[in-house]
Amino acid sequence: MHQILEMIENKEYKKLHQKLQTMKPADIAEILHNLSDKNFLLVFRLLPKDFAIEVFSSMDSNEQAKLSKLINIDELRELVKELNFDDKIDFLEEIPAQLVKRILQNCQEQERTLINQFLNYPEYSAGSLMTIEFVDLKKEMTVKEAIDHIRKTGFKKETIYTCYVIDAFRKLEGIISLKDIILADKNKKIKDLMEKDFISITTTEDQEEIAEIFKKYDLLAVPVVDLENRLVGIITVDDIIDVIEEENTEDFHKMAALQPTEKEYINSEVFSLVKQRLPWLAILMISATFTGSIIEKFESVLSKVTALTVFMPMLMGTGGNAGSQSSTLVIRSIALGEVECEDILKILWKEFRVSLLVGVSLAIVNFARIFFIENYSILIALAVSITLFITIILAEMIGGALPILAKLLRLDPAIMASPVLTTILDTLVLVTYFSISKIILNI
Structure with a gap:
């Protein structure tokens, strides 16, 4: 942190640019958290485009909201466009509706419809957590065809370690791991390798119940289906880790007779802390x-x-x-x-x-x-x-x-x-x- 501040103060921007590229996105996000608005924007704009997206994804919602106010709307649109789909939804859920509308103005109709559909899922449900960036396969594919398909589309996906087998109507028929595909004979059919006994969840399932499923079955990802068993997304373990942290924080608040809040303590306003504590204290005082x-x-x-x-x-x-x-x-x-x-x-x-x-x-x-x-x-x-x-x-x-x-x-x-x-x-x-x-x- 001290070294970064020193480079900024000495205007050694080329050296700072090189230094930032050797760091991990999460570490840069932590440094940005402690910078003034001016230096925050300066450091972020020094990052290469692809790297800046990773750093943005590593920021908490407060820092993302802060950056969205510092950059112009065109920069913000470009940034949101390149985010992974689930990160994009998480960000859009946190910012004002008017800003969401401006960001989505230039999106294609199909993507805008899909984003609005995700934003309408109940908060804390599987639908609000899932991503659409997964690898789907057809059961009639051979192993060779499946590998070619994964190579062609996998770089855009959240994970390729588990693939999902669907029919012509996108109904989920089975799952198969990348390991099983790679180790199988290239002429084998996917339908002969896929696992038909699998765990899936619906879009309306509560995130706390989903976390229990991940823990019970030791999963890295789980498919999300609609009421007609059509595959609409997946939830990965990194999203569940965030859920577990949120649920534990909420329980600690309730155990201390506090109204739960998603804001960090250090970023909370005095009045919001008063609102959080006063109702329970009043009830307990009367009782x-x-x-x-x-x-x-x-x-x-x-x-x-x-x-x-x-x-x-x-x-x-x-x-x-x-x-x-x-x-x-x-x-x-x-x-x-x-x-x-x-x-x-x-x-x-x-x-x-x-x-x-x-x-x-x-x-x-x-x-x-x-x-x-x-x-x-x-x-x-x-x-x-x-x-x-x-x-x-x-x-x-x-x-x-x-x-x-x-x-x-x-x-x-x-x-x-x-x-x-x-x-x-x-x-x-x-x-x-x-x-x-x-x-x-x-x-």
Whole structure:
């Protein structure tokens, strides 16, 4: 980075041009991210045309949008024209509709229709992810004819490692790997080599489900078909890696009670961050008034034994932490496909056994601390320790069950994570604490 800035400052443009050609597109995209608008445009225009397209594809959506404002419309049209089809769609989805219209003005009617069709697919669906740049073959081709066809058309395709066999109506009949084609006898027919038992997905399938399919079957690419089984595109593993990153980020936001956003934190405006955080915080703040109402209801208990107040934060905090542990493990297991809704009884039984052992251990330690070290009465130590034991059981069981219940209700399990769970548990812990204290202390 320092070397690039130094060349710009010294106006060593020829040297900079040569240096850029030795670098990887992703590294150049990262450097451009940290440059001023003037230097950003300068460095980009020093790149050879084909290399500039690779660099543009490596940029995130914010940097692409930034560049689209810095260059003129003719440059932008030429740049978009040379992009891989899926990269082209990704870019056009992120920019204003008016700019999309200007970019597509000079496109051929067929391409413009196809692009508009892709832009109309539901967001986060297979249709919005796929590319049309794949190798298709006919089953009556010989191996020699197939290799000639791949050589003729393959340089324009996203991948040639898997080829797709279609009939005259573009219905998908089979798939075949480039390896199988190359190693086969040149006179063999493709229909005798193709694999008829293959995985395919429809255009409307959700991207999170597609990521699960890639993981389960260890795929590098998967064909996308319409409702009549006609091949319309493919999705490759590099697109799925981006999907996995997006889904994980979204889950982290939900687990922290934040509205999901696609913008990077450092590029987010203050007002957008406020909008992202405020609604959930308001909901949680209002729901937390339940705990205040409970404390008010049991004010007579606290007034008689004020020492009980000392242990409220510890009990509520322990309950929240225990519940978060179990919910996090279950949410992760759901995301990895390790557990399903029908496993809820197994989960509850496992969490119950775990909570018994954890609860007994913590209750014994807590009783010893309160009675022997802090010198509170044995009744107070007993009330707090029993509450702690019950709290652990409630927290582990509820923390394990809520994500499954969320999935049954077709909600994202991540929303049942820490903030929501903690609010529920705080209410239950206080009711349990004061009820047990009234009985043991005879208040």
